[in-house]
Amino acid sequence: MAKPISIEVWNPSGKYRVVSTKSMPGTRWIRLLTDNDCRLEICTEAKTILSVDDILVLFSALKRAGGTAFSNMAVGYNNVDVEAANRNGIAVGNTPGVLTETTAELAASLTLAAARRIVEADQFMRAGLYEGWLPHLFVGNLLKGQTVGVIGAGRIGSAYARMMIEGFKMNLIYYDLYQATRLEKFVTAYGQFLKANGEQPVTWKRAATMEDVLREADVISLHPVLDKTTYHLINPERLAIMKKDAVLVNASRGPVIDEVALVEHLKANPMFRVGLDVFEDEPYMKPGLADMKNAVVVPHIASASKWTREGMATLAALNVLGKIKGYPVWGNPNQVEPFLKESATPPPACPSIVNGMPSSKL
């Protein structure tokens, strides 16, 4: 017999049953549900990461139980079979916007850590190897005036680009299926500001192909969704056209990079550096990656700030609650701030439902 799962129950007499597969940060999301007649069951097992297949099973179980909604506590939903959710009449929620700046900040941190060899230098220092200042010790790359390449200039890609342009006066080259008009306008205006102050203006370019970005950029950060078009977007051929001392950052999804090919590239090109938040086979790294001094690796923490994680929990809970209440879907998933005001009642809407199913169908 399968071992029973440990759960914590809030408001046991609540009319609507909501299950959280993990304990989520903060308490507002719990209050919002229990104040609205929900019985909340939180799975307290230490490790409950659901695979794509687990979620498929969950959908049919949800349907059998008369359930109507599932929400990821994440903006990315490549782990969810949305077609299967549609077949089961399940609305699928996600948590856009609240994590944009936090994720971009981590991508910027990885960029700096890789470019300036922070982790290597830290390890050297702790190992007691420092004997005094030397002209060649941990020489890295200067970012100012270099070109930052962004692949996937959506919410996070654009926020990252702005940080690197405004912070380090980098020029921009980007590739996206859509034009990033607001980002372009920002760079133009910032360039004019710099020029008016007697400084070298920054510039932008929308690349016709991804290869143009890879060839021209000194730093490349990946921010697309993961789907068939972006799987192994960085492959051996594309690694080969990048500058030998480029910095590559990935805080999108692991499979966007062919990680085996990346390890080979790092071995062959010691001046090439990467900063990775995500991995092809999480929680594992491909063999050899952990030994590479020119790789900075962190465990999928890009959205890990207290405010952000609490906000993600709130949005995920409100997606589910909104479906229970029969609320419409919020019109603009890029503007979710009204749901995040701690002291205010959230708007009567589901913050973000990706399969946009009308409440009446559910």
Ligand SMILES: NC(=O)c1ccc[n+]([C@@H]2O[C@H](COP(=O)([O-])OP(=O)(O)OC[C@H]3O[C@@H](n4cnc5c(N)ncnc54)[C@H](O)[C@@H]3O)[C@@H](O)[C@H]2O)c1
């Ligand atoms: N590491 C983390 O913890 C973390 C945190 C948040 C988001 N993410 C990942 O980042 C992704 C982006 O999030 P977002 O909020 O910026 O989403 P978004 O939808 O605003 O941006 C994604 C962009 O990718 C572009 N795109 C899609 N296919 C492309 C292709 N083939 N080539 C180039 N561009 C393409 C889209 O046009 C869009 O502009 C998420 O889907 C998620 O997987 C990771």
Ligand SMILES: O=C(O)[C@H](O)CO
């Ligand atoms: O897609 C997301 O939101 C991340 O992977 C978790 O922050």
